Amino acid sequence: MTAKSSGLDAADRSPTGRPVTEVAVGVLVSPDGRYLLAQRPAGKPYEGYWEFPGGKLEAGETVEAALARELHEELGIVLTDCHRWHTLEHDYPHAYVRLHFCKVTGWTGELHGREGQAFSWEHLPVQVAPLLPAAIPVLELLAAD
Numbered sequence: 001m002t003a004k005s006s007g008l009d010a011a012d013r014s015p016t017g018r019p020v021t022e023v024a025v026g027v028l029v030s031p032d033g034r035y036l037l038a039q040r041p042a043g044k045p046y047e048g049y050w051e052f053p054g055g056k057l058e059a060g061e062t063v064e065a066a067l068a069r070e071l072h073e074e075l076g077i078v079l080t081d082c083h084r085w086h087t088l089e090h091d092y093p094h095a096y097v098r099l100h101f102c103k104v105t106g107w108t109g110e111l112h113g114r115e116g117q118a119f120s121w122e123h124l125p126v127q128v129a130p131l132l133p134a135a136i137p138v139l140e141l142l143a144a145d
């Protein structure tokens with residue numbers, strides 16, 4: 001199979017030739033219209049910055065499967081309802097990421113930070129800081145929704 005027919009093409013490289021890290025991100029929406037933000041744990045790039053929960057896709061994983069796994073690992077919840085929303089790319093010093101944002105409206109279980117991270121349900125405009133650079137355009141999209 002050629003690279004193109006297997007789906008591997010120029011989209012797997014950034015415009016400057018960096019490999020693309022695919023990331024599944026959940027925008028959890030509470031019944032009263034707040035959004036869940038989590039603080040990045042110690043030891044990760046941008047430690048202490050606020051972001052939407054999620055993480056990198058593993059080999060062969062879909063966005064939805066990766067998101068379900070990450071939400072369970074990070075927050076102890078089981079994803080029951082989500083849909084893809086926006087995809088954004090960001091060129092960080094540590095990686096070029098493609099962020100697949102999904103709106104999450106259904107889950108079961110009690111939320112708790114299983115990696116010791118803080119989290120907060122926020123109305124717009126959010127009060128937590130600092131935010132990951134790539135979270136800022138997402139908050140603008142949410143405000144415009």
Ligand SMILES: Nc1nc2c([nH]c(=O)n2[C@H]2C[C@H](O)[C@@H](COP(=O)(O)OP(=O)(O)OP(=O)(O)O)O2)c(=O)[nH]1
Pocket residue numbers: 023024025044045051052053054055056057090092095097099132133134135
């Ligand atoms: N989860 C999440 N990641 C984001 C957001 N915005 C943003 O630029 N990112 C970037 C930061 C990281 O480079 C990448 C996510 O990778 P990560 O290190 O958190 O993923 P992971 O949990 O799989 O990490 P790992 O410890 O397994 O390496 O996406 C966001 O809102 N949420």
